[in-house]
Amino acid sequence: MAPIRPGFGNQDLCLLKRRSFLLLKLTAVVFATLLFCEFLIYYLVIFWCDWPEVKTPAHDSGQKTLKAMFLADTHLLGEVRGHWLDKLRREWQMERAFQTALWLLQPEVVFILGDVFDEGKWSSPQAWADDVQRFRKIFRHPRHVQLKVVAGNHDIGFHYEMSTYKIKRFEKVFNPKRLFSWKGTNFVMVNSVALEGDGCHICSKAEAELLEISHQLNCSREERGSGPCRDVPLLPASAPVLLQHFPLYRRSDANCSGEDAAPLEERGIPFKERYDVLSREASQQLLWWLRPRLILSGHTHSACEVLHGAGIPEISVPSFSWRNRNNPSFIMGSMTPTEYALAKCYLPHEATVLATYCVAAGLLAVLLLVHSRLLPSPFLLGWNLLRKFKTT
Secondary structure (H helix, E strand, O other): OOOOOOOHHHHHHHHHHHHHHHHHHHHHHHHHHHHHHHHHHHHHHHOOOOOOOOOOOHHHHOOOOEEEEEEEOOOEOOOOOOOHHHHHHHHHHHHHHHHHHHHHHOOOEEEEOOOOEOOOOOOOHHHHHHHHHHHHHHOOOOOOOEEEEOOOHHHHOOOOOOOHHHHHHHHHHOOOOOEEEEOOEEEEEOOHHHOOOOOOHHHHHHHHHHHHHHHHHHHHHOOOOOOOOOOOOOOOOOOOEEEOOOOOOOOOOOOOOOOOOOOHHHHOOOOOEOOOEOOHHHHHHHHHHHOOOEEEEOOOOOOEEEEEOOOEEEEEOOEOOOOOOOOOEEEEEEEOOOOEEEEEEEOOOHHHHHHHHHHHHHHHHHHHHHHOOOOOOHHHHHHHHHHHHHHO
């Protein structure tokens, strides 16, 4: 009969307790890191965003204030260029950011200024259906919140790529109406890809729609008479807000500034008309036809603010996705028929999240090394140093 080694059971139990305690600590660190980086950080960052106030309070002027959210260039990846890990990471970021913003800020309407999809310009019918399904999941919203989407070049292709089929496919998912009015504020949503000015069928139709809207807006600014405005449905007598994907013509981003503007080395690069920005002619036409009081656009993925004509401001909205920039953001607008106020709300920086994961990984490595006795416990090491200091 083999002799029983005294104390073996106690040593085994002690080892088991140490391993269980280590597993508990590792699990706690992993869980806390995931909870912070994938959920809590969005609430902590967006919590500090607040709706701007118009100069004349709505209750003083008798006007109602509309809370509108503007974001751009979400670029949901497709089946060709979209790696599954890239899709998972960036789409989760946009979903959490959007859902958190809806819950905390309670906007009444959300506008997405084009390039919703990354591969809409060439995606197959099945790939398009899959992309739309993912979009509806990410940007789901309550019924009382309206979601309006403008077409971008990645949704329907550039002028030389777009077709009637792609436009109808896009408009079947997103409301094709170009004019939207709420609480006395008019919004004109332009298919800026079609403003090529070459007389193509799609371009001519887009220009005809804008001319009709221009006529309707002009009649609404004037009193109904016996002339051509007699049978025109009247809109609120308010200068519109122009929403589109391509910015109006500007030479470059050289005059843009701010932490989310284009990198310094890229700001002086000249823009190409009909590719980076609208042509001079199309830009002048929009300003002349619609006479907007504010313009918001996307496409560049970076922020910029420029003035057109008689001081009409245009705001370029940065991309909403980590795939296009480290510090995405969106615009919050308090709109009345005569005034507006804008504020920018930044989302968590991707670098902050990655740094948090690196720190957590380092902490896990320290815990494992201490458990393996390859590294002295920081607490024990500190205690020994304190004792030495006291004895000296």
